[in-house]
Amino acid sequence: MGAEFVALSLPPILIGTLAALACALPGNFLVLRRQSLVGDAISHVVLPGIVVAFLVTGQVSAWPMMLGAAAAAVVSVALIEGIRRLGRVDAGAAMGVTFTAMFAFGVLLLEQSDTSGVHLDVEHALYGNLESLIWLDAVGWSSLLDPAALSGLPHELERMAIVFVLTLAFVVVLWRPLVLSTFDEGYARSLGLPVATLGLGLVIVAAITAVAAFDAVGSIIVIAMFICPPAAARLMTNQLVHQVLWSLVFAAISAVLGYVLAGYGPLWIGLPNTVSAAGMIATVSGLILAICAVAGPQRRA
Amino acid sequence: MLAEALLLQLGYNATLVTFGATALGVAAGATGAFLFLRKRSLVSDAVSHATLPGLALAFLIMVALGGEGRSLLGLMAGSALSAAAGLWCVSALSRHTRVPEDAAIGAVLSVFFGFGVVLLTVIQSVPLGRQAGLEGFLLGSTAGMLFADAVIIAVGGLAVLAAVLVLRRPLTVVAFDPGFGETQGLRVARIDAALMLLVMAVTVVGLKIVGLILIVAMLIIPAVTARFWTNQASSVVLLAGFFGGLAGYVGAATSAIAPDLPTGPIIVLTSFVLFALSMACAPERGVLAALLRHRRFERLVHLRQGLLAMAQGQHVYEARTRRLLRGQGFMRPDGVPTESGKGEAARVLRDEARWQVVRASAHLSELAVRDDGLTPTEDVLTADQIAEVDRRLGTPEAV
Structure with missing residues (x-):
């Protein structure tokens, strides 16, 4: 059990947990700012960017795809703003036009180009492939102390760890301005805080997180983790610090429990195959939200 | 096919x-x-x-x-x-x-x-x-x-x-x-x-x-x-x-x-093309219409400022203003005002003067908010009010 667990389950659990934590952190502010659907929009629009990056470079590698995804995110922000201003329509509708059109374009590109030889398809974009992020060099728990084996860890682990540290630093360093501009924008502006820049910075951090997590774990987890843990945490407490901590706890529980239920749950009830870990993680986070909505101490408006 | x-x-x-x-x-x-x-x-x-x-x-x-x-x-x-x-x-x-x-x-x-x-x-x-x-x-x-x-x-x-x-x-x-x-x-x-x-x-x-x-x-x-x-x-x-x-x-x-193409994206992209065309071409709200409106506005501002400068005997240097004034027949190629240009300049200067009176007037000053630098007083004031303003201004002077 030990060796197999370390090689097959530990890396996906860690990557899933880091992705969940990295999304839940900025998610707290997005939920409070009524921008929850930013994560949804981003994870749809990055698809054409990733496909174009693949078509240009001809290979599935991390950096070009991140660049492509970032470019697509910038294009979509410009489109949303343009549609909102020129058409004088509400932000929700402008977002709806942009993310569906860009996703459709991405799907069409993907279906038109020959990607059969590589691991790139719509299903992968949606559910990710957490189960495949295994650590072949591991022979047991002792491998955690073996530098040679450690270098064989999936790169996604390293990337998600960096992104998590980045979001953590963003939130910790800019805590006060972020809180002020989230709760009372007018007051924050009167203090001379760059409110618009802060808002943009938050969206950029969310986008970086979404793009990094998207590649590793798929867009369902990204959208669920931006929203469910912070929303559930909001029903637990009135203190923002406590809310953020609760959201991290909920995110970690969702990732670990979701992975374990997906990987081992079916075996316990006698089914032969595992089920989608990404889907199960999202489901667990939804159950946590449901429990908080029924029993959370601060659930009332 | x-x-x-x-x-x-x-x-x-x-x-x-x-x-x-x-x-x-x-x-x-x-x-x-x-x-x-x-x-x-x-x-x-x-x-x-x-x-x-x-x-x-x-x-x-x-x-x-x-x-x-x-x-x-x-x-x-x-x-x-x-x-x-x-x-x-x-x-x-x-x-x-x-x-x-x-x-x-x-x-x-x-x-x-x-x-x-x-x-x-x-x-x-x-x-x-x-x-x-x-x-x-x-x-x-x-x-x-x-x-x-x-x-x-x-x-x-x-x-x-x-x-x-x-x-x-x-x-x-x-x-x-x-x-x-x-x-x-x-x-x-x-x-x-x-x-x-x-x-x-x-x-x-x-x-x-x-x-x-x-x-x-x-x-x-x-x-x-x-x-x-x-x-x-x-x-x-x-x-x-x-x-x-x-x-x-x-x-x-x-x-x-094209059986290998999923239907959904094609319908969505068709819809998006219709959207993009509308955003570009719709009258009033479209991008093209807005650009044209902006050009027309710029043209009005240039013409009016040029005419005001001419009315005050100043030389007009700005190339686009000169081009517009010449196009309207208000200015000769060497920069000298034509007869119709002089008349129009006098009219614009008179209009500016009227606005000044309106602003200073006790009972008309509320109308001064309509002065955006382009609207002629005739569009805002009644004939009676204009006559009153003109009485205060005295006789018009030629440029």
């Missing part, structure tokens, strides 16, 4: 599907317009993603009962039930807890979709599961559709369209002014519920053609497109229906000739 497809000559099934997609497009466009006017476009995103678990459960139940699990009607019934559950969750979360509506939408769409994905992987492991083709419901596919399914889609599209037509009056009233609707004896909550039922119907009928990820585009894009062409609520609905129908027709017909 494309012409044949557009003229519906690619066989009975393709024709039926195109017909159904057109009817559905009209219904979706109109329904979406009501949603858009209520500013609830994105609720439909939660509804459509929430269909996935119902779809998968319906398949599993039908297989457990000994069927093949592919009956479109059964799958549609399952997806409708889970869409309703998703909708109930959104409204329960946003009404009874302090989770804001957008977070409730995002939570429901991701969690239901995630659970649906879990069920899809369960289906992969049951017998018959691999041939279920449920993935086709994610992005839509019309290739190899059964005749019976095509009939269901055509009839379903027409039924939704009929329902929209029947409900159009109360929906318009509530979308435009819920308060007024209430005074007319309409139950706003019920009509909102009816609107959500229509959204669900569009989603369920559209699942097979457009797919559940992109069906929301059929509800949103035509309404936003229509908004560029008109300011009237009822025309938004009509136009949105038209654009939606056009996109459904062109998209479904086009995809009939």
Whole structure:
């Protein structure tokens, strides 16, 4: 059990947990700012960017795809703003036009180009492939102390760890301005805080997180983790610090429990195959939200 | 080939599907317009993603009962039930807890979709599961559709369209002014519920053609497109229906000739092209119209400033101003004012002077807010008031 667990389950659990934590952190502010659907929009629009990056470079590698995804995110922000201003329509509708059109374009590109030889398809974009992020060099728990084996860890682990540290630093360093501009924008502006820049910075951090997590774990987890843990945490407490901590706890529980239920749950009830870990993680986070909505101490408006 | 497809000559099934997609497009466009006017476009995103678990459960139940699990009607019934559950969750979360509506939408769409994905992987492991083709419901596919399914889609599209037509009056009233609707004896909550039922119907009928990820585009894009062409609520609905129908027709017909292309993205991109054309070309609200308006405004400012400079005997240096003045015959190529230029300059200078009097006047100064540097006093003041202002100014002087 030990060796197999370390090689097959530990890396996906860690990557899933880091992705969940990295999304839940900025998610707290997005939920409070009524921008929850930013994560949804981003994870749809990055698809054409990733496909174009693949078509240009001809290979599935991390950096070009991140660049492509970032470019697509910038294009979509410009489109949303343009549609909102020129058409004088509400932000929700402008977002709806942009993310569906860009996703459709991405799907069409993907279906038109020959990607059969590589691991790139719509299903992968949606559910990710957490189960495949295994650590072949591991022979047991002792491998955690073996530098040679450690270098064989999936790169996604390293990337998600960096992104998590980045979001953590963003939130910790800019805590006060972020809180002020989230709760009372007018007051924050009167203090001379760059409110618009802060808002943009938050969206950029969310986008970086979404793009990094998207590649590793798929867009369902990204959208669920931006929203469910912070929303559930909001029903637990009135203190923002406590809310953020609760959201991290909920995110970690969702990732670990979701992975374990997906990987081992079916075996316990006698089914032969595992089920989608990404889907199960999202489901667990939804159950946590449901429990908080029924029993959370601060659930009332 | 494309012409044949557009003229519906690619066989009975393709024709039926195109017909159904057109009817559905009209219904979706109109329904979406009501949603858009209520500013609830994105609720439909939660509804459509929430269909996935119902779809998968319906398949599993039908297989457990000994069927093949592919009956479109059964799958549609399952997806409708889970869409309703998703909708109930959104409204329960946003009404009874302090989770804001957008977070409730995002939570429901991701969690239901995630659970649906879990069920899809369960289906992969049951017998018959691999041939279920449920993935086709994610992005839509019309290739190899059964005749019976095509009939269901055509009839379903027409039924939704009929329902929209029947409900159009109360929906318009509530979308435009819920308060007024209430005074007319309409139950706003019920009509909102009816609107959500229509959204669900569009989603369920559209699942097979457009797919559940992109069906929301059929509800949103035509309404936003229509908004560029008109300011009237009822025309938004009509136009949105038209654009939606056009996109459904062109998209479904086009995809009939390319079986390896998923239908959903083609319909969505057709819709987006219509949107982009409208945004560029619509009169009044379009980008081109706005650019032309801006040019005309600049021209007026340049002309007026140039004439004022001429009136005060100053030389005009700015190249564009000179070009405009020459074009109007107010200035000779060497920069000397022509006779008509002198007359016009005197008129503009007089106008400026009148505005100064208006601003200083005790009883006319309220009108001075209309002075944007371009509006002639004749447009704002009555003849009597102008005569009064001119009395105070004295006789006009020639330039």
